[in-house]
Amino acid sequence: MPEPDLTPRQAEILDRVVDPGGERPTFPEAIAHRLREELEAGLLEVAGALDDGDSLFVGKQVIHAAHTCEGLAYARDYERFRWSLANARGTLSHRGVQRMIGSGYSIAPLDAVRGVLADLMSDDDDRTGLGAFLQGLSEGTRAELGAEVADAVSKFAMDWPRVGAAWLPRVETSMRVTCCEGRVTFSGKADLALFRPRGSRAGTLIVDLKSGGEHDRNLYDVRFYALLETFVRRVPPFRIAVHYLDSGDTPTLDVTEDLLRSEVRRVLDGVRKYQSARTKRLDALERTPSGLCPYCPLFGDCEPGRTHHRERSEL
Ligand code: SF4
Structure with missing residues (x-):
C-alpha cells in the first residue's frame, strides 16, 4: 500500500492499525455457528418470557445502558430516536468521510460536507428525517454544525492513510442478526470496515470513529460489532479499533475466540438486565x-x- 509523504501519524496508523504485518488468524469454520448456539441458548429464557407479539431490539446503547443503570435501560425501551446536534454530527461526519473516500479523495473534506448537507436538505425522500432536522436549524447553528463536521472529516483525512477502493471500504455499514425465531434482534452500524476475509482466514478491520474523549466503553461497542460481523460473515474480523479524531489515538484489540466468547457473555448479561428493567415499575x-x-x-x-x-x- 505505498503512499508518498505519509505523516508520522498516518504511517503509525498504517503500520500499527491497518497493516500490522504477520499472518492473519484463521478461525475454525464453525466458529459463528458455535457462538450463535451459545447466544441462542442463553436467550431462550428471556425470549420465552416475552409476551405474545413482544420482541427485543438490541443495539450497543441498550447493552451499555443495561450494564450501567436499570433506570437508563428502562428509559431506552421507551425512548424514541430523535435527531440532535450530537447524533447528527456523528452521522454527517461519517457521510462526509464516505463521500471523500468514494471520490478517491478528489473532493476536499469541506466540499464533501457541503455536498452531504445540500443533498440531505434537498432530498425529497428523506426517510431518516435528518434532512428535515437540518432544515429546522437556524442558519447560524447549521453553519456551526457544518464547521464541526468538516473539522472531523479533515482530521480523518489528515491522520489516516488514504483509504483506497482496494481496501474495500464500508462506511456506516449495517449488521443485523435475528435470534430466537425473530423475538430478539441485534443490530449495529460500524463506522468503518476495511478489507475482507479469505476463506476462514480473518482479514476485516472494524473501526469506530469518535470525536469525544477516550473511554473503555467505546472498545466494548466495537467488540459488539465484531460479534455481529462474525455472525453475518461467518468469519470474525482480525482486529477492531477506535479512532479518536481529536487526539489521533487509535487503540486496537486483536480479535480472538476468547474475546468473542466473552462478548457473547456480556451481551447475554446485558439482554437479561434489559428485559428485567423493562418489566419493572x-x-x-x-x-x-x-x-x-x-x-x-x-x-x-x-x-x-x-x-x-x-x-x-x-x-
Ligand atoms: S435513571 Fe438515569 S438519571 Fe437516574 S441514576 Fe440511572 S442513569 Fe442516572
Whole structure:
C-alpha cells in the first residue's frame, strides 16, 4: 500500500492499525455457528418470557445502558430516536468521510460536507428525517454544525492513510442478526470496515470513529460489532479499533475466540438486565448514577441521578 509523504501519524496508523504485518488468524469454520448456539441458548429464557407479539431490539446503547443503570435501560425501551446536534454530527461526519473516500479523495473534506448537507436538505425522500432536522436549524447553528463536521472529516483525512477502493471500504455499514425465531434482534452500524476475509482466514478491520474523549466503553461497542460481523460473515474480523479524531489515538484489540466468547457473555448479561428493567415499575428500578445521568431521559425526575450530577459539578 505505498503512499508518498505519509505523516508520522498516518504511517503509525498504517503500520500499527491497518497493516500490522504477520499472518492473519484463521478461525475454525464453525466458529459463528458455535457462538450463535451459545447466544441462542442463553436467550431462550428471556425470549420465552416475552409476551405474545413482544420482541427485543438490541443495539450497543441498550447493552451499555443495561450494564450501567436499570433506570437508563428502562428509559431506552421507551425512548424514541430523535435527531440532535450530537447524533447528527456523528452521522454527517461519517457521510462526509464516505463521500471523500468514494471520490478517491478528489473532493476536499469541506466540499464533501457541503455536498452531504445540500443533498440531505434537498432530498425529497428523506426517510431518516435528518434532512428535515437540518432544515429546522437556524442558519447560524447549521453553519456551526457544518464547521464541526468538516473539522472531523479533515482530521480523518489528515491522520489516516488514504483509504483506497482496494481496501474495500464500508462506511456506516449495517449488521443485523435475528435470534430466537425473530423475538430478539441485534443490530449495529460500524463506522468503518476495511478489507475482507479469505476463506476462514480473518482479514476485516472494524473501526469506530469518535470525536469525544477516550473511554473503555467505546472498545466494548466495537467488540459488539465484531460479534455481529462474525455472525453475518461467518468469519470474525482480525482486529477492531477506535479512532479518536481529536487526539489521533487509535487503540486496537486483536480479535480472538476468547474475546468473542466473552462478548457473547456480556451481551447475554446485558439482554437479561434489559428485559428485567423493562418489566419493572418505574419506582422499583434500581438507580445507579454515573456520568451518563444528564443524558438519561429520566434525569429530570431522578433524585439519585440529579444529586450525583450536582455533586460532580461542584467538584
Ligand atoms: S438519571 Fe442516572 S441514576 Fe437516574 S435513571 Fe438515569 S442513569 Fe440511572
